[in-house]
Amino acid sequence: MTAPLLSFDRVTYSYPGVDVPALSDVSLEIEPGEFCLLAGLSGHGKSTLLRAACGLVPHFHGGHFAGRVTLSGLDTREHGPARLGAFAGVLFQDPETQLVMSSVRAELALALENRGNGAAAVARGVEEVALALGIDSLLDRTTHDLSGGEKQRVALGAALAGRPRLVLLDEPTSQLDPVAGDELIGLLRRLNQEWETTIVLAEHRLERCLSSVDRVIALEQGRVACDGVPDAFLSWAGHSSPALQTPAAKLFALAGLGPVPAGVRQARATLRAHQLLPDEEPSRIAKPQPAQARAKAKLRRVARPAAALEYDGVWHELRNGPAILRGVTLRVQPGESVALMGRNGAGKSTLLRHAAGLLEPTRGRIGCGGRVALLLQNPGDYFVHERVAEEAPAQALAAVGLAQMAQRNPRDLSGGERQRLALAIVTGSGDEPAVLALDEPTRGMDRQAKGELAQELRRRSERGQAVIVATHDPEFAAACADRAVLMADGRVIADGTAAELLAGGWYFATETARILSGAGGALLPEQGAELLRTREAGAETPTDGQRAAHAIAPGVT
């Protein structure tokens, strides 16, 4: 039996000035070569556990620490993060704060140089890690010119340059688009399989990585609530923590099927075994645009009431730089909810900034049917006061369910509460905005908070507000929008109903849609389960399936 690479022995830890422990009596062991996923809601101890594993807790953060953590046989109380860094590479959530040098090559070399490697070893280490991560073409680029995905890869490269035995990652995909996120998870899997690097990954979007991991450790209130293989975790989540269920697991639970699948492939195999997945090509069975949605789209074209927000051939061209928006024409009706999707740098944020008047188009015109409230990516940027009550009017706080928290410090709120407070700030208490625009509002949010936000957006849409959300999260888009717009290179490349757009792809598709090959336009587990029940009853025809799926879809036409 091999010695554990990382072990926690009855670890309890509280941050300075905080009475409630962030970790409570945590005991676990991680063997060399394991790929572990840390699951849990926001604020339940995932990041703290990672920081304790690399010695930042308690050396950097201070606080009360009890118990023992050993990494590669070294006690973290006796050895600081610098010494432990030789065994553990760390990647945090925000790549911006993890790049400390000006060029990629210098960034990758820094950790190797700090550890006293010779010039040849440094050069070889840089070259090898760059090749392994496919960032060799970036070596001579300056770090502030890189895209978000590139920065995250370079930061990962810097963490891996010394070939550590353990890599600790704290929500590394939260700022990445679905393509870059999947690439990063694939890369980690490859590192784990080819180099036998031990990986501990904290992540909210479990469906993205569950099929790649060997083990899942779920934390609740700083305690280990579940520790087992993905199947065991999913069974546990099904009855003990539904907020941690993946869409596939929820789909199977609602449809009364088993075993609970860890990913799309396993789910499809089970459905095929139950003869619930036709052998036909997905394109033949998928009817991406339901008849009702087509009718509505036609109605929209014919009736054309006054738009809440209208972009007419909008260009945004940088002086001495590229065009960020290229002739975007888009019309959003009152009461419509639109999900803006696309890769990082596609122009989504710029489009929303134009709506709120933060940017002026260099060509084209933007018309608004009233005030546009824009909620930017980081809710913390809105908070300037010490009390919630000072940030937004009481009426606005009540509208987002924060009236009870008026006396609290905004920075002490949870991720979901912070987002709601920011929403109260931008919407205010006066006239309701005609348009509510949100830029990547679910970044770093757990599934429960996302669900609450989606409901809030649905309510606003039903009240007649036009809602437009830029998001990388297809599940959230499906839950809150009835129309989806896909952008690439500053252009709108696809515009249709959510059922049409989020059902037929690989990256910009929900897990339910990928499992069911987009059949019936079912995007959410509830819709998929209804479709499966219909099929199980033997009454499956595409039309019936579509009807069933759309009959129960909240707000989906």
Next chain:
Amino acid sequence: MKAMSFFYRRLPSPLHATRAGVGALWAAALSLATLLLYHPLVLLALLAAVLCAGVGAGVGRLLARSMRTGAIVWLPIVVVNVLVYHEGVTVFARLGDLGPFGQGNLTVEGLVYGAVIALKVMLLILITTLASLTVDPDQLLRILRRLSFRSALTASLAMRMIPVLAADAQRLAEAQQTRPDGPPRGARGRVALLRAVIGGSLDRAMDVAATLEVRGFETARRAPRVARPWSRHDVAFLVSAFAVFALAILGRLTAAASFNAYPELHAPIGIGTAVLCVGLLAAVLLPFADRRGIDA
């Protein structure tokens, strides 16, 4: 969204292709020449050389912008000098009693000397800008790290934090603009905003410090010496630096660049001055003629 930024970016130019140590030495030689020489014509030749070098390095537009911004510095120098110094003999305006500035006899000599000092300041700003845009700071800091590791890394971090904090400030300002009633107003509002900005910066600094900790800053050792063959550009700019330095010394020691402002303007223009101007232009610009092996 970046339009123009005053940060180092690797471009295809001979200066960018030169090792950082030589690039820094070349910039130092230009600065020394600026400090040693006073003759307006020679300084103008140097200005032309620096601007052309900027164009040759692909950063001409940024230098021009820097020159415009530099007016905040050089314009007051000229105005104050002409108001304060009355040692010249050629009066072009009598303003009477100017209180703390004494009698307001404005002289041509005061004006010209102010312009010369302003030109020197402008040149120093441009040379610094050119160096910061074309000399790889990581390579330079690597050299310095062999001398004082922590100071060099702190400098490196400070440089890295500038664009990060600038982006943070931009984000915060945008968020405040999207409030229905605009950003917080009044003294209390401004204090609250300032507190938020400082708090955000400290949070950023904490995150960066945590990153450095796990990258081994605590146990950091001296950077290893990297043997790198001398490229044609390294040699060309090194020769250029020595040539500029030699011409500056020569100009200072001989009558070729002699200049006196007071009591009467004395700036002879002879063959020596012309040779010095042409020499400086050639020494600065010739290394840009060879554009082989300058991949970005």
